[in-house]
Structures are given as C-alpha cells and as structure tokens.
Amino acid sequence: MMHHLIVLPILLPLLSGLLMLVKRDSIVLPRRAIALTSTAALLVISAVLVIQSDSGEITYYALGDWQPPFGIVLVLDRLSALMVCLTAFLALGSVAYACAGDDRKGSNFHGLFQLQLMGINGAFLTGDMFNLFVFFEVLLIASYSLLMHGGGKDRTQAGFHYVALNLAGSAMFLIALGVLYGTTGTLNMADMSQKVAALDPDRLGLIKAGAFLLLVVFGLKAAILPLYFWLPRAYSSAPAPVAALFAIMTKVGIYAILRVYTLIFGSGAGELANFVQPWLWWFALATLALGGLGVLSARDLRNQVAYLILISVGTLLVGVSMNREAPLAALLYYMIHTTLVSGGLFLLADAIGEQRGKAGARIVPGRGVTQPALLGLFYFIGAVTVIGLPPLSGAIGKALLLNAALPSEQPWLWSLLLLSSLAGLVAMARSGSTVFWKAGRGDSDGPRLKPAMLAGLILLLGASPALSILAGPITRFTDASATQLLDHDAYAEAILSRNIAGGDS
Amino acid sequence: MEALYATVTGFLAASGLYLALRGRTFPVVVGLTLLSYAVNLFLFSTGGLTTNGAAVIREGVTDYADPLPQALVLTAIVIGFAMTAFSVILAMRVRGDQGSDQVNDQRGEEPKEEKS
Numbered sequence: 001m002m003h004h005l006i007v008l009p010i011l012l013p014l015l016s017g018l019l020m021l022v023k024r025d026s027i028v029l030p031r032r033a034i035a036l037t038s039t040a041a042l043l044v045i046s047a048v049l050v051i052q053s054d055s056g057e058i059t060y061y062a063l064g065d066w067q068p069p070f071g072i073v074l075v076l077d078r079l080s081a082l083m084v085c086l087t088a089f090l091a092l093g094s095v096a097y098a099c100a101g102d103d104r105k106g107s108n109f110h111g112l113f114q115l116q117l118m119g120i121n122g123a124f125l126t127g128d129m130f131n132l133f134v135f136f137e138v139l140l141i142a143s144y145s146l147l148m149h150g151g152g153k154d155r156t157q158a159g160f161h162y163v164a165l166n167l168a169g170s171a172m173f174l175i176a177l178g179v180l181y182g183t184t185g186t187l188n189m190a191d192m193s194q195k196v197a198a199l200d201p202d203r204l205g206l207i208k209a210g211a212f213l214l215l216v217v218f219g220l221k222a223a224i225l226p227l228y229f230w231l232p233r234a235y236s237s238a239p240a241p242v243a244a245l246f247a248i249m250t251k252v253g254i255y256a257i258l259r260v261y262t263l264i265f266g267s268g269a270g271e272l273a274n275f276v277q278p279w280l281w282w283f284a285l286a287t288l289a290l291g292g293l294g295v296l297s298a299r300d301l302r303n304q305v306a307y308l309i310l311i312s313v314g315t316l317l318v319g320v321s322m323n324r325e326a327p328l329a330a331l332l333y334y335m336i337h338t339t340l341v342s343g344g345l346f347l348l349a350d351a352i353g354e355q356r357g358k359a360g361a362r363i364v365p366g367r368g369v370t371q372p373a374l375l376g377l378f379y380f381i382g383a384v385t386v387i388g389l390p391p392l393s394g395a396i397g398k399a400l401l402l403n404a405a406l407p408s409e410q411p412w413l414w415s416l417l418l419l420s421s422l423a424g425l426v427a428m429a430r431s432g433s434t435v436f437w438k439a440g441r442g443d444s445d446g447p448r449l450k451p452a453m454l455a456g457l458i459l460l461l462g463a464s465p466a467l468s469i470l471a472g473p474i475t476r477f478t479d480a481s482a483t484q485l486l487d488h489d490a491y492a493e494a495i496l497s498r499n500i501a502g503g504d505s
Numbered sequence: 506m507e508a509l510y511a512t513v514t515g516f517l518a519a520s521g522l523y524l525a526l527r528g529r530t531f532p533v534v535v536g537l538t539l540l541s542y543a544v545n546l547f548l549f550s551t552g553g554l555t556t557n558g559a560a561v562i563r564e565g566v567t568d569y570a571d572p573l574p575q576a577l578v579l580t581a582i583v584i585g586f587a588m589t590a591f592s593v594i595l596a597m598r599v600r601g602d603q604g605s606d607q608v609n610d611q612r613g614e615e616p617k618e619e620k621s
Contacts, residue, residue, distance in 0.1 A: 164525070171544045175544055
C-alpha cells in the first residue's frame with residue numbers, strides 16, 4: 001500500500017482537476033473546496049513521502065508493472081520528495097490567496113492550477129527522460145492558460161513570447177532526447193547513466209552535443225543568463241497566485257539540471273564526468289550579476305520580485321556548478337527558502353497594488369495602503385528574508401553557500417553574491433520607503449485584506465521564520481539529500497538491480 | 506537514404522527556424538510548426554533507419570524495427586498538435602487585443618487599425 005503513495009502526487013491533482021471540468025461555469029464554492037482539500041491532501045501525502053524517503057532508501061514505482069529499464073518509473077529519493085513537498089506547500093498558499101477572488105476573473109482557474117501541479121510533481125518524480133518531457137509539456141500548457149487567466153493586453157503579449165519560446169524549447173528538448181536515445185539506446189535515467197559511463201569513444205561528441213542541448217532547454221526553464229528574457233515580463237504580468245506558483249517553475253529547471261548532470265553526466269560518467277559544471281559556473285555568476293542590476297532598475301514591485309527570482313536562480317546554479325556535498329546541501333536549503341518567500345512576495349505585491357488604487361504596484365509615491373501596519377510588517381519580513389539579512393532564513397542559506405566555497409571560488413562567489421544582495425537591499429529599501437512612507441493617507445474605506453489573502457501571505461511569508469527555527473532538522477535533511485544525490489551508483493543500483501515489482505507488495 | 510533524410514530534416518528545421526525569427530505572429534507560428542515536423546522526423550530516425558524491419562516478434566526473424574522511436578514520435582506529434590492549436594488561438598488573440606500582429610509591439614505607439 002505504501003508503495004502506491006509515490007504515484008499519488010500525480011493522480012490526486014489529475015483527478016481533482018478532472019472533477020472540476022465536470023460542470024463548466026458552476027458556482028465557485030465547490031471548486032474552492034475541492035482545490036483546497038486536494039492541495040492540503042497533497043501536502044500531507046508529500047510530508048509522508050519526505051519521511052519515507054528519509055530512511056535513505058531509494059524507492060521506485062513501476063507504472064503498469066513494467067520493470068526498469070524498459071518501463072516508465074517514478075523514483076522517490078530525498079530530493080524528489082523534498083521538491084514535491086515544497087510544491088505542495090507553495091501551492092496551498094497560492095490557492096488560499098486565489099480564493100479571495102482572483103479565481104473568478106477567468107474560467108476554471110482551480111482546474112488548471114491542479115493540472116499544473118500534476119505536471120510539476122510528475123517532473124520531480126519521474127525517472128525517465130521522455131516522461132520528463134511529457135510532464136514538462138503538461139505543466140507548460142497549464143501554465144500558458146494560467147498566465148493569461150483574466151485576460152488583458154499585457155498578458156496576451158507576454159503570454160505569446162512565453163509560449164513561442166517554450167515551444168522552441170520543447171523542440172530542442174526532443175532533439176536532445178533523440179540524440180541521447182540514439183547514442184545510448186535507453187531513456188531510463190539510471191540506465192542511461194550506466195550506458196554513458198561505458199560509451200563508445202566515437203560517440204562522445206554526439207552525446208556531448210545532446211547533453212549541451214539539454215542544458216540549453218533546462219537553462220531556458222531555469223532562466224539562466226542568456227535565456228532569461230521571458231521571465232520578468234511573464235512573471236510580472238501573471239495574476240498574483242499564478243506568479244506565486246511560477247516561483248517553483250524555475251526550480252523545475254534547476255532540479256532537472258541537478259538530476260541529469262549529477263546522475264547521468266556526474267562523476268561516474270567516465271570521460272564526460274562533470275563536463276557541464278565549469279560552463280554553468282560562469283553563466284550562473286553572470287545571471288547573479290545581472291539579477292542585481294535588474295532589481296535596481298525595476299519600476300514595479302512585481303517586476304522587482306521577478307528580478308529577485310533571477311538572483312536566486314543565479315545563486316542556486318552557482319551551488320549546482322560547485323558540485324560538492326556542502327554547496328549542494330546549502331543550495332537545497334536556499335531553494336526551499338527562496339521559493340516560498342518569492343511566492344509570498346508576489347502575493348504581497350498584488351495585495352499592495354490592490355490597496356493603492358491607481359498607483360498599483362508601481363514604485364511611485366501615491367495613495368497609501370489601507371492597512372500600512374500589517375502590509376508593512378509583511379513587506380519587512382519578506383524583504384529581510386529575500387535579501388538575506390539575519391536572523392531569517394535567507395541569511396542562513398547564503399551563509400551556508402558562502403561557507404561552502406573553496407578558496408579558489410571565493411573571490412568570484414563572495415563578491416558577486418554579496419553585491420547582488422546589496423543591490424537587493426538598496427532596491428527593496430527604496431521601494432519600501434516609496435510605497436509606505438512617501439505615500440499619502442490611505443483610504444480608510446478602501447479594500448482590506450480578505451481572510452483568504454491573509455492566510456496565503458502568512459503561510460508563505462511566515463515560512464521564513466519557521467525555516468530559521470527549524471534550520472537544524474532541515475539542514476540535516478538537505479545534507480543527507482546532497483550525499484544521496486552525489487551517490488549515483490546507489491541510485492542506479494536501486495532502480496536496476498531489483499526484480500520485485502514496486503507495486504505488488 | 507540517410508543523406509536524403511538528413512537533408513530533408515535539416516532543411517525543414519532551417520526553414521522553421523527562419524520563420525520563427527520573423528517579426529509577425531503568423532510566420533512565427535508556422536515556423537514553430539515546421540520546426541516540430543523536423544523534430545518528429547529526427548526522432549523517428551533515432552532508432553536507425555531500416556527498411557522491411559519486422560514490428561512484431563516472430564520466429565525466424567532477425568531484422569526488427571526499433572519500436573520505441575515510433576512511440577516517442579506519436580507522443581511528440583500529439584503534444585505538438587495541441588501546442589500548435591493553442592498558439593494559433595493565442596496569435597489571433599494577440600492580434601485582436603493589440604490591433605497588430607507584431608510580436609514585439611512597442612507600447613505607446615500602437616497603430617490604430619480600422620476593423621474591416
């Protein structure tokens with residue numbers, strides 16, 4: 001029975017998403033109930049999965065009982081359990097916030113949202129390259145519609161750019177998969193890692209090309225430097241709960257990079273061992289620097305958060321490119337923190353924009369917000385966390401990463417990471433004082449935070465203090481995840497050497 | 506056969522790429538469609554090009570066609586089809602919302618077009 005738990009994070013959102021298709025344009029209350037129940041159940045399931053994975057055993061679920069390497073498998077290890085749990089937590093905050101009224105602005109918000117969750121969870125759990133592509137498409141097509149939820153000129157244009165870029169990305173993903181399949185003859189990740197290690201030297205160039213192409217695709221999803229141009233516009237024009245959920249989308253790309261380039265092209269890959277990481281290092285640093293400049297130049301709160309996401313992407317990828325246990329553990333902790341807090345900041349920017357009337361979320365002096373004390377407090381917590389000031393979780397994540405750098409890496413990493421944090425500090429301080437202090441009196445009869453919005457904000461921004469308090473157990477878990485991630489032999493063995501079906505016990 | 510196949514695929518991909526880089530939404534959509542055709546052909550060939558390969562296991566047959574690329578192509582075609590349909594609708598929506606089918610319409614100087 002416990003074995004079937006692995007497939008539930010995919011089935012549950014699928015079923016609730018389908019349930020919401022039954023009656024179109026029905027009243028919104030049952031949908032909200034289904035969405036909240038399903039997301040909360042997802043959180044519980046994923047928490048159980050995290051506990052299950054913490055035994056250190058890598059378990060898999062063979063769909064249709066076709067054993068690997070032939071069938072499609074879902075793999076549960078510490079990293080995938082962590083990512084699924086993070087997604088569920090973020091989604092619960094976004095769904096709660098959306099219930100305040102954003103879900104009424106277009107048709108079937110909750111159904112699409114659940115389908116997107118299915119895609120994201122699938123991408124985290126799958127152990128098959130082509131299945132990864134399929135789940136990428138599932139989450140993308142749901143995200144296309146969610147991005148344009150509610151309509152509007154800005155959204156359609158940003159949406160078209162996003163769709164066109166991702167279609168090109170999917171085409172490249174397929175080419176890369178074709179090359180990898182053609183050279184290794186398998187699509188199962190564990191099996192591919194074994195085949196790559198024992199590769200015919202003639203085919204080295206070909207598989208290298210495929211691997212780089214794959215990096216471009218994942219880099220597009222993760223918004224690494226030359227491929228990030230879609231991100232600020234798409235994120236800042238998306239409806240707030242959707243933008244909050246999109247905070248995990250860049251992490252899907254980072255997760256894919258992490259998985260593929262530690263497992264398949266990791267240190268066990270013979271001549272191809274870790275050949276991507278040196279490239280990644282420079283691109284990640286450049287992303288970090290550019291994110292800092294972008295944050296300073298943003299003129300809208302939502303745009304500012306989008307560039308803060310870019311900084312976090314740079315930080316995470318620097319960690320990936322260092323490819324040792326300590327930086328990987330640090331980046332996993334930082335990933336939890338940054339996903340939740342940037343999701344929370346998107347919600348907050350929307351709440352501020354709504355209370356300021358015409359000025360919206362633009363960083364200009366205007367009417368004050370209706371509830372300056374409450375929103376100010378949220379903004380303060382969010383800003384302190386995202387910049388990385390002690391005592392909240394951002395500081396812990398960044399300190400862990402800085403501490404993990406080798407002396408040869410320190411000059412670049414320390415200077416760029418600290419400078420981009422400084423840029424964030426300056427920008428957040430400036431926009432905070434403009435929005436809250438250079439403002440006129442708020443309209444005391446203006447719109448106030450609805451309970452659902454408050455719940456969403458507390459859930460996502462309140463996660464940061466909780467992350468600092470629970471830093472001990474969480475870092476223990478991320479340390480163990482990093483160790484497990486680098487142990488590619490154990491992964492391959494867990495998937496390939498057992499003949500007992502995953503589903504029949 | 507390989508050379509011809511490769512040329513055709515490459516030509517399709519090049520045409521698709523060229524069109525996808527154009528400035529109007531319609532050529533972009535057509536370009537992406539061509540690109541996905543090229544990708545489908547490419548995927549189809551990843552198992553190696555063979556003729557007269559048996560698809561089903563039978564006694565006395567040694568020459569089999571690789572079944573996996575066919576399954577992959579089928580999936581890719583279905584997904585590509587859905588995506589193309591979506592992007593066509595989206596391109597029309599962009600055209601309707603902005604009154605122009607430029608991909609990068611500059612804000613503040615939208616051309617006012619008469620509805621015909």
